[in-house]
Amino acid sequence: MTNLDRTLAPDFKAIDNINLIRPAHQKLDNGCNIFCFNSGDQELVRIEWIFGNLRFNPALPLLNMAVNTMLTEGTSTLSAAQIADKVDFYGAFLQVEYGYENSQVVLYSLNKHLHHTLPVIVDILTNSTFPEKELETFKRNQQQKLQVSLQKNDVVGRRNFNKAVYGDTIYGVGASFDNYKALQRDELVAHYKEQYQPSNCTIIISGKIEPETLTLITDTFDKGWVNGDKPADTTQPEIVPATELFYFTEKPEALQSAIRIGTPMINRSHPDFQQLQVLNTVLGGYFGSRLMANIREDKGYTYGIGSGLGSFKQAGSFFVATEVGADVCKPALAEIEKEINILKTELIPDEELSLVRNYMLGSLLGSLENVFSHADKFKSIYFAGLDYDYYDRYAATVKSVDSARLLELANKYFHFERFYKVIVGKY
Incomplete structure (x- = not known):
C-alpha cells in the first residue's frame, strides 16, 4: 500500500482536446x-x-x-x-x-x-x-x-x-x-x-x-403540424443604453447594500470574447478570483462576490455583483475599482494564469457529463449563429493567451469611470 503525502498538491494534467458529440x-x-x-x-x-x-x-x-x-x-x-x-x-x-x-x-x-x-x-x-x-x-x-x-x-x-x-x-x-x-x-x-x-x-x-x-x-411533427398564415417575427428592437451612469435606491433599514456595476460588452461572436473570459475569470469568475481574495477573504466585506460576461444574440455585458455590509459599501466599491485598475497596469503572474487556465478547461470538461450536456453545449453556439470551431478555439485560446494580451484587453474594455454603478440599500 502506497502512503499518500497530503502535504503535496497533485500535479496538474494538461487537457489536450475536448471531444464533443456532434448532432x-x-x-x-x-x-x-x-x-x-x-x-x-x-x-x-x-x-x-x-x-x-x-x-x-x-x-x-x-x-x-x-x-x-x-x-x-x-x-x-x-x-x-x-x-x-x-x-x-x-x-x-x-x-x-x-x-x-x-x-x-x-x-x-x-x-x-x-x-x-x-x-x-x-x-x-x-x-x-x-x-x-x-x-x-x-x-x-x-x-x-x-x-x-x-x-x-x-x-x-x-x-x-x-x-x-x-x-x-x-x-x-x-x-x-x-x-x-x-x-x-x-x-x-x-x-x-x-x-x-x-x-x-x-x-x-x-x-x-x-x-x-x-x-x-x-x-x-411533420405532416400533421402546419404553419399559420403569419410568419413569426423574431426580430428585436435596437438596444439603446441609458445615459445616466449612477443609480441609488435607498433603503434606510438595510443591513446590506447590493452592488452591481458594469458596462455593455461584446458577445461570444466577437473574436476577443474568449480571451476576455480568461481575464474575467482572473478578476471574479471563480472562487479563487482576485475579487474574492480581496473583498471576502482579506476585507471581510461580503460572503461572496463575482464578475461575469453576459452574452446574448444581439447584446453582451460585463458586470460585478455582490452584497456587502451597508457600512462598507463605499470602501467595497473602491476595492473593486482598485482590482480592475491593477489588471490595467500589472501583468498577471504566470502561476496565477496557469491556475485559471486549468480551472477553465477543467470546468468545460467537467460540464460534459452526459449526452444532455453535449446537447446543451450545441445550443449555446447554434442559437448564437456559431459553429463547433468555437469550442476548438476556446481550448486553444485559454491555453495560449498571455499576460501581455490580457493587459491590453483590460485597457481596451475596462473603463471604470464609464461603468454603470447600481446601489440598493445604503451608500
Missing part, C-alpha cells in the same frame, strides 16, 4: 429543424421544442413569458390536471422553460412510451387555450412572487442594471404589477399562434435514439 441534422417539409444527439445505454430521450421569441413590445413586455408558462394550463381537449396525469402515468417529465431569446417545451420520456407522451406535446403546441380562470390565477401568483422579489436588494439591483444597460428591450425591462394586470387572453392566443409554429421551431433530441424512435418523432 445529425434534418429539416422537415414544414420548416422545422431537427438535431439528434444519439448516445447512451438507457432507453431514455430528452426532446426539446425550442421557439424563437417574438419581437419584444415594451407596452406588453410579459407576453413571451406568460404564453410559455401557461402552455400546460389546458388545451381544447385536456385540462392542466389531465396533462399532468397523462405525463406522470408513463413515468415521463414535462416542463416549459422561458429565456430572453427562446422559449421551449422539454420532455423526458422512455422510448417505449413516446407513442403515448408525444400526442400530449402535439396538443400543447397546437391546441392550448389559456383558460381565463388559470390566467387569473397565474397573474395573481406572479404578482405575489414579484412583491416578494422586490424586497430583495440584489433583485432590485439586477433589474436596475439591466434596464440601464439594455434599455427598453427584452433584456432590460423588468415586470411590474400593472404589466401582469394588463395580460389579456386574446393577446396570449394571438401571440401563441404566431410563435408556436414549425417554421419557428428547432427540435433537439438527445439520448438513445433508435431508428423507430426518430421515425415516430418526425412523423408526428
Whole structure:
C-alpha cells in the first residue's frame, strides 16, 4: 500500500482536446429543424421544442413569458390536471422553460412510451387555450412572487442594471404589477399562434435514439403540424443604453447594500470574447478570483462576490455583483475599482494564469457529463449563429493567451469611470 503525502498538491494534467458529440441534422417539409444527439445505454430521450421569441413590445413586455408558462394550463381537449396525469402515468417529465431569446417545451420520456407522451406535446403546441380562470390565477401568483422579489436588494439591483444597460428591450425591462394586470387572453392566443409554429421551431433530441424512435418523432411533427398564415417575427428592437451612469435606491433599514456595476460588452461572436473570459475569470469568475481574495477573504466585506460576461444574440455585458455590509459599501466599491485598475497596469503572474487556465478547461470538461450536456453545449453556439470551431478555439485560446494580451484587453474594455454603478440599500 502506497502512503499518500497530503502535504503535496497533485500535479496538474494538461487537457489536450475536448471531444464533443456532434448532432445529425434534418429539416422537415414544414420548416422545422431537427438535431439528434444519439448516445447512451438507457432507453431514455430528452426532446426539446425550442421557439424563437417574438419581437419584444415594451407596452406588453410579459407576453413571451406568460404564453410559455401557461402552455400546460389546458388545451381544447385536456385540462392542466389531465396533462399532468397523462405525463406522470408513463413515468415521463414535462416542463416549459422561458429565456430572453427562446422559449421551449422539454420532455423526458422512455422510448417505449413516446407513442403515448408525444400526442400530449402535439396538443400543447397546437391546441392550448389559456383558460381565463388559470390566467387569473397565474397573474395573481406572479404578482405575489414579484412583491416578494422586490424586497430583495440584489433583485432590485439586477433589474436596475439591466434596464440601464439594455434599455427598453427584452433584456432590460423588468415586470411590474400593472404589466401582469394588463395580460389579456386574446393577446396570449394571438401571440401563441404566431410563435408556436414549425417554421419557428428547432427540435433537439438527445439520448438513445433508435431508428423507430426518430421515425415516430418526425412523423408526428411533420405532416400533421402546419404553419399559420403569419410568419413569426423574431426580430428585436435596437438596444439603446441609458445615459445616466449612477443609480441609488435607498433603503434606510438595510443591513446590506447590493452592488452591481458594469458596462455593455461584446458577445461570444466577437473574436476577443474568449480571451476576455480568461481575464474575467482572473478578476471574479471563480472562487479563487482576485475579487474574492480581496473583498471576502482579506476585507471581510461580503460572503461572496463575482464578475461575469453576459452574452446574448444581439447584446453582451460585463458586470460585478455582490452584497456587502451597508457600512462598507463605499470602501467595497473602491476595492473593486482598485482590482480592475491593477489588471490595467500589472501583468498577471504566470502561476496565477496557469491556475485559471486549468480551472477553465477543467470546468468545460467537467460540464460534459452526459449526452444532455453535449446537447446543451450545441445550443449555446447554434442559437448564437456559431459553429463547433468555437469550442476548438476556446481550448486553444485559454491555453495560449498571455499576460501581455490580457493587459491590453483590460485597457481596451475596462473603463471604470464609464461603468454603470447600481446601489440598493445604503451608500
